[in-house]
Amino acid sequence: MRVCALSMDALSKGRTPMDRRDFLIAGACAAALGGAQALKPRRMVNLLDGPELDPVIPRKFGRWTTDFDTEIVAPKVPGSLEDKLYSEIVSHTFRDTAGKLPSVMLLIAYGRSQSDLLQLHRPESCYPAVGFSISNRKLIDMSLPKGQNLPAVEMTATAGDRVEDIVYWSRLGEFFPQTAGQQRRDRLKAAMQGYVGDGALVRASTLRGADNNTPYFPALQSFFGDLVQGMPNAQRKVLIGTDRAKALA
Template identity: 45%
Template sequence: MNRRDLLMGAAMLSAAGGAFALTPRTRLVLLGDRKIDDVIPAKIGEWKHYPSSQFVMPKSPGSLADRLYSQTMSRLYVAEGRLPMMVVIAYGAVQNDSLQLHRPEACYSAVGFTISESRTAFVPLGDGQKLPVRELTATSNARIEQITYWTRIGDDLPTDGAEQRRVKLRQQMRGYLADGILVRISTVAETSPEVFAELSNFATALIKAMAPGDRDILIGRPLAAAMIA
């Protein structure tokens, strides 16, 4: 065997090793057989669930997003003297190169909104624990919507598209595919720090209103366990 054959053989072995490393061999599914509608309380702090259909949804029947998400939930929560809160949760059982969470920036832009004021923020959960989220302002001719959202892929909580791709690659390198969830909280209001503070307050109330054993569905096991401790 000559040197050229040896080099070619080594390259093929290296490529095969890389492909094996990126081939998921296990699954991480935090939702299990639970239903999103069942684990999200009808009462969250002062807010109560009120029937409504005025939502920008991450999927429509027959769309690509319809194939990406195995469960979705949309609810309006209202409370006297507080801003109404629209909650949309979309769950996908598998997160890979062809099936992945669509972030709200894409969903709102697709229906005519202009996105601004995009930034990373943190929702306090108590005892020094913080949930990384993204805050957006979406503007159309009809309304201005203020949005706080987060995504969970396995136990990771990426705050933008680039980090989401890195998380998936890192998980693939570790040999597993994870489920994913998008939690979006929004309200129709002019942009102000007070509005985003109210969105943050609602997000905190949402997590704390859930049964401790169900919180991992929305925020992953490490953060959920830290809240229980």
């Protein structure tokens, strides 16, 4: 802003050969300042009703159940990347009570502020960072109860003999970006609308043997449908957004 101040001062002192350049610089600075003010968030939008997410995730729904002694415990380390990115990480392992489907690992990473500095980390980046290769990646419209669809991603992560099928989606405010580019676009949209939204990355995965060539994507999508249906009516929006939650109600 010092350049702008000097330029405006020069304009006020009379005409010089530099008047036109000073005027252009001052105009550019004013435009930049106006743009920055327009993009400055003026409010926060959080779809989580209450201080914590974990209590609203059911332990039993549909054909699925989880036992407290089998839950995954992943405490945040103060100052770690997870601690900076997310307000809460919920992680449980569910088993099929009929014994026909493999166990499903559910992980929900929730952040109250999805700004430029704090944003969801997508599995396409996290898994390769620890040695997994990605295949079968596809953008999907996942079916939910009552004819609702949700933008999601399915993919397979492989490292040695470990084959993990994954279905996940990300919510940023009321947006559901399926790619990193869409996520950046939607953050900008939210900023232009004057708010910073909370965010959630909801991931379910299951393991299969390396000799099994059939991914478990349909089972994982069915799991998510049961999960959403089993949640308290007023709390579904934290995972699937306000409009879909109202439709399911």
